[in-house]
Amino acid sequence: MNDMSPNKAEREAKLEGMGCKRKRVEDARFTQGKGNYVDDIKLPGMLFGDFVRSPHAHARIKGINIKKAMKVPGVLAVLTATELKGVNLAWMPTLAGDVQMVLADGKVLFQNQEVAFVVATDRYAAADGVEAVEVDYEALPVLVDPFQAMVKGAPVLREDIKDKTEGAHGKRKHYNHIFEWTVGDKDLTDAAFRKADVTIKELISYHRTHPSPLETCQAVASFDKIKGELTVWGTFQAPHVIRTVASLISTIPEHKIHVISPDVGGGFGNKVGAYPGYICAIVASIVTGKPVKWVEDRIENLTATSFARDYHMTAEIAATKEGKVQGLRVHVLADHGAFDACADPSKWPAGFFNIVTGSYDFPVAHVAVDGVYTNKAPGGVAYRCSFRVTEAAYCIERAMDILAQKLKMDPAELRMKNFIRREQFPYQSALGWEYDSGDYHTAMKQAMEKIDYQRLRAEQKRKQADFKAGKTREIMGIGVSFFTEIVGAGPSRNCDILGIAMFDSCEIRVHPTGSAIARVGTKSTGQGHETTWAQIIATEIGIPSADVMVEEGNTDTAPYGLGTYGSRSTPVAGAAIAMAARKIKAKAQMIAAYMLEVHEDDLQFDIDGFRVKGLPEKFKSMKEIAWAAYHSVPPGMEPGLEAVSYYDPPNMTYPFGAYFCVMDIDVDTGVYKIKRFYALDDCGTRINPMIIEGQVHGGLTEAFAIAMGQEIRYDAGGNVLTGSFMDFFMPTAVETPHWETDHTVTPSPHHPIGAKGVGESPNVGGVPAFSNAVNDAFGFLGSTHIQMPHDYWRNWEAAKSLGLVK
Amino acid sequence: MIPGTFDYFRPRSVAEATKFLHKSKNASVLAGGHSLLPMMKLRVAAPSALVDLAGIAALRGIKKVGGNIVIGAMTTQHEVLASALIAKHVPLLHEAAQLIADPQVRYVGTLGGNVANGDPGNDMPAVMMALDATYKITGPTKRRAVKARVFYKGLYETALKSGEIVTAIEIPVPGKHGFAYEKLKRKIGDYATAGAAVVLTMKAGKVSACAIALTNLGATPLLADAAAKALVGQAPDDKAIGAAVAAARAIMDPANDTRGTPEYRKSVGGIYVERAIRCAIAAAAG
Numbered sequence A: 001m002n003d004m005s006p007n008k009a010e011r012e013a014k015l016e017g018m019g020c021k022r023k024r025v026e027d028a029r030f031t032q033g034k035g036n037y038v039d040d041i042k043l044p045g046m047l048f049g050d051f052v053r054s055p056h057a058h059a060r061i062k063g064i065n066i067k068k069a070m071k072v073p074g075v076l077a078v079l080t081a082t083e084l085k086g087v088n089l090a091w092m093p094t095l096a097g098d099v100q101m102v103l104a105d106g107k108v109l110f111q112n113q114e115v116a117f118v119v120a121t122d123r124y125a126a127a128d129g130v131e132a133v134e135v136d137y138e139a140l141p142v143l144v145d146p147f148q149a150m151v152k153g154a155p156v157l158r159e160d161i162k163d164k165t166e167g168a169h170g171k172r173k174h175y176n177h178i179f180e181w182t183v184g185d186k187d188l189t190d191a192a193f194r195k196a197d198v199t200i201k202e203l204i205s206y207h208r209t210h211p212s213p214l215e216t217c218q219a220v221a222s223f224d225k226i227k228g229e230l231t232v233w234g235t236f237q238a239p240h241v242i243r244t245v246a247s248l249i250s251t252i253p254e255h256k257i258h259v260i261s262p263d264v265g266g267g268f269g270n271k272v273g274a275y276p277g278y279i280c281a282i283v284a285s286i287v288t289g290k291p292v293k294w295v296e297d298r299i300e301n302l303t304a305t306s307f308a309r310d311y312h313m314t315a316e317i318a319a320t321k322e323g324k325v326q327g328l329r330v331h332v333l334a335d336h337g338a339f340d341a342c343a344d345p346s347k348w349p350a351g352f353f354n355i356v357t358g359s360y361d362f363p364v365a366h367v368a369v370d371g372v373y374t375n376k377a378p379g380g381v382a383y384r385c386s387f388r389v390t391e392a393a394y395c396i397e398r399a400m401d402i403l404a405q406k407l408k409m410d411p412a413e414l415r416m417k418n419f420i421r422r423e424q425f426p427y428q429s430a431l432g433w434e435y436d437s438g439d440y441h442t443a444m445k446q447a448m449e450k451i452d453y454q455r456l457r458a459e460q461k462r463k464q465a466d467f468k469a470g471k472t473r474e475i476m477g478i479g480v481s482f483f484t485e486i487v488g489a490g491p492s493r494n495c496d497i498l499g500i501a502m503f504d505s506c507e508i509r510v511h512p513t514g515s516a517i518a519r520v521g522t523k524s525t526g527q528g529h530e531t532t533w534a535q536i537i538a539t540e541i542g543i544p545s546a547d548v549m550v551e552e553g554n555t556d557t558a559p560y561g562l563g564t565y566g567s568r569s570t571p572v573a574g575a576a577i578a579m580a581a582r583k584i585k586a587k588a589q590m591i592a593a594y595m596l597e598v599h600e601d602d603l604q605f606d607i608d609g610f611r612v613k614g615l616p617e618k619f620k621s622m623k624e625i626a627w628a629a630y631h632s633v634p635p636g637m638e639p640g641l642e643a644v645s646y647y648d649p650p651n652m653t654y655p656f657g658a659y660f661c662v663m664d665i666d667v668d669t670g671v672y673k674i675k676r677f678y679a680l681d682d683c684g685t686r687i688n689p690m691i692i693e694g695q696v697h698g699g700l701t702e703a704f705a706i707a708m709g710q711e712i713r714y715d716a717g718g719n720v721l722t723g724s725f726m727d728f729f730m731p732t733a734v735e736t737p738h739w740e741t742d743h744t745v746t747p748s749p750h751h752p753i754g755a756k757g758v759g760e761s762p763n764v765g766g767v768p769a770f771s772n773a774v775n776d777a778f779g780f781l782g783s784t785h786i787q788m789p790h791d792y793w794r795n796w797e798a799a800k801s802l803g804l805v806k
Numbered sequence B: 001m002i003p004g005t006f007d008y009f010r011p012r013s014v015a016e017a018t019k020f021l022h023k024s025k026n027a028s029v030l031a032g033g034h035s036l037l038p039m040m041k042l043r044v045a046a047p048s049a050l051v052d053l054a055g056i057a058a059l060r061g062i063k064k065v066g067g068n069i070v071i072g073a074m075t076t077q078h079e080v081l082a083s084a085l086i087a088k089h090v091p092l093l094h095e096a097a098q099l100i101a102d103p104q105v106r107y108v109g110t111l112g113g114n115v116a117n118g119d120p121g122n123d124m125p126a127v128m129m130a131l132d133a134t135y136k137i138t139g140p141t142k143r144r145a146v147k148a149r150v151f152y153k154g155l156y157e158t159a160l161k162s163g164e165i166v167t168a169i170e171i172p173v174p175g176k177h178g179f180a181y182e183k184l185k186r187k188i189g190d191y192a193t194a195g196a197a198v199v200l201t202m203k204a205g206k207v208s209a210c211a212i213a214l215t216n217l218g219a220t221p222l223l224a225d226a227a228a229k230a231l232v233g234q235a236p237d238d239k240a241i242g243a244a245v246a247a248a249r250a251i252m253d254p255a256n257d258t259r260g261t262p263e264y265r266k267s268v269g270g271i272y273v274e275r276a277i278r279c280a281i282a283a284a285a286g
């Protein structure tokens, strides 16, 4: 060894590569208020747009009078569907193969739908203009209950397609029906149910909620008439897709469209789709020749841009009396609102809901999903989860508990009995997925030991006895959740968005002095990509992560990518980064061989450079090699040290975890106390344990909110009752429980660095843990299933329906 | 979330303020703005002008005047919370102020604004009813005083007439007493699902005086007179407390909102009344 050089550990530490709890580099600007968000963008002469929105959930528009609005000082233009028709943009395509009104065309279909767009010199004038627009509505019967959507005589919502019997995903059964999607073997599944010793069946609803990122959706559009170029700054999770969509629906060629996502303040799926606000800002900029800014307020965000969930799942399990699962049958009624604007890969109208067999070895299964229209906001986005994966995880984790209750088995034991075993991976699920890797038994055992599961159950028994004896009014629940996710969409053979394969990309340029810039096709909305992407490169090519600048979000400079959502950044772009880095490493090896005058096969990579095998003192650092790349490359080799990789993943990745929630509920008030929450995550290789922990904390906080009260609730008239943070439950640090985190590591066998993605696991696994805790608390009193959300008054309702309230 | 246009006026004295209010049609008093501005942003409130009381020094401060604590209307909720005088003489007020909103709101929101707002969700009105406080009011031509117990007329409807300003809140310092403010809320910063204020005195094992008032359990804050009467003269045993709770429940008429159904809120309202009574009894006895 070359003992002159610092020791291995020191050199490795200097890189701050994979596995290092490196501090987030982006926080320096965020914590000092120096981030650059869309609303920070101010251009000379910039105008503001604001929407007139419908107070009605369903109404015909008999007239729109803009005369008074045009007289408001500062108001320059009012766009309605009529103007948009002139440029063929009154309707826009959705990611799900439907069309959506940009501005109300003849009728409105949900409360707060966009009706007109007022453009003015400042925000205040625009808001005054909105007040002055007069819209004549004729109210129509309102449909809010998805279970009433397909009954005879239900109100016709979508007159534009009422006679169409074929939709984007096959046959339509009713004018309010969008699609039916089925998967699995129905006959075999039905047969399993006929033979089963025990079956359960339950309607498990996952209520409508909303991703509600702190920063709402916003855009600034600037059209340069002279150059014919359009620049759009926006809160986009997928800027390249926005550019392509913008080009497809406008007449502007794609190379003349520049889409930029600056710093984005949270996305959680809310910022994947295309919204009327973007289109109107663009059209207004083209019309006025000035930059136009559109910024949504909180009420608009909660009531008009994409919601999540609203899945009503009838789940059935067939099992032997010993508790071996034999078959799973699920029917889903999916409420998509007024337009089908789900943000799923195009061929997957119900996302990856067929992960619903979860972590269990179901020999057969069958799923059918019916999507319907209602008078609610469109959306159905993956709120911090891969497409419909959290709905699936909730469904199976609740159903397994219900089965355990029926079998009088412990829910953890039932899960252990049915887990896919380690040696079964790669595992073919009954609903068509190939699970890449997993070790569920080890994770579950570790979790149960850490929380001392048996002691908790003993404590619960005592409390139940006390309750029955009238000594306490509190009941205790232990929520068990063992989830398997499917993330990293995805392989081109089954995943595309509007025909574009769901690869991702990275371009790395190493500069002569050995620092580098990496540009990636994803877009961090808070995940810390600037920190973790550099860590991957640091380990792969041996330059310190501090010397790697990461850039995302500018479609002119970043290679084409499909963006950040569905926990896909690490599984897909993370792989592209590693592959690009390996190309650089390969070239660096050739250069090093030339410098050291050996054959490249005689070299081995050693932390931060190449060393001649057997001659350890012959070493060239990456810094030296980088210089040589611009100065003295081997004859015939192109100078420079750059690489691009487009990565088409061979498979998805399958993170998993074991979560436990311990909760007490006062039956007289419904007030709950979360006593403990333990989360074990297995996301494969861990790039930055601190960021992972942060992601888990954030996701668990969302899961807590959703399970315990966060909802988009409508009254019978289609009015949103939870349109602000006064009513939409957004917990503060005070309400948020303490999180205990833990992990196991089962690397993905097909991913270049073995990483699986973690950002969404806590939301996916957390919701069932909370809900199962509530249900477990009430279980011994005779209830089998209580619908979410479990806020105080609904807990009380549950207690009351069990006859517990005096 | 952008209000309409309005004029802004910042008087230096109460007289100037009332004069301006009297003159202008549809002007509103602005105190901390934490109830008024959200309503204006929703365009539910659209005053033609705001008369900001922040520049009137005479409206601030906490004093003991004889047997009363006198609090200027523009005193912030934070100042109420931080006051040693209040902690000593009207600890109920201190306890309740802690349960209002969050520190950011309390730094700016005022006591006067909280009692004058007329929203049944405000916590201070019930506290003032329980303490039998009096609101000092100045109008364009005369001054008057109105007891908190008769001030609240309906949803956002109070005894204040147009052009009138609440200048101070006067609270008679109670003798040795037990007290409690029990509030159920869903999170920090939330208004009460149900709230109950109790002030009570014990003599020889019996309740000798009692006042109970309720927050957010009707269109106005409610003085639960019959409930208090059910306790006075009684040893506070389960039966007497049960009767008080039943009497309190009987006057509750809460709204149906995302905090729960009226049935739930009445049920839980009774429980919070009971908790407040028991807490106050324990404190009074101790």
Ligand SMILES: Cc1cc2nc3c(=O)[nH]c(=O)nc-3n(C[C@H](O)[C@H](O)[C@H](O)COP(=O)(O)OP(=O)(O)OC[C@H]3O[C@@H](n4cnc5c(N)ncnc54)[C@H](O)[C@@H]3O)c2cc1C
Pocket: B028, B029, B030, B031, B032, B033, B034, B035, B036, B037, B053, B073, B074, B099, B100, B101, B102, B105, B108, B109, B110, B111, B112, B113, B114, B116, B117, B121, B122, B123, B124, B160, B164, B165, B166, B167, B189, B190, B191, B192
């Ligand atoms: C997030 C949030 C949470 C909150 N939570 C709570 C809570 O839990 N409990 C609670 O009690 N309150 C709560 N509030 C309300 C807060 O306490 C307000 O500050 C208070 O209700 C009003 O006081 P203000 O000084 O802000 O008055 P403003 O908003 O300025 O005025 C309120 C109304 O009173 C009138 N007014 C104000 N002062 C006078 C006066 N001196 N004379 C005559 N009329 C006057 C105004 O014209 C206006 O109509 C919350 C507010 C927010 C924003």
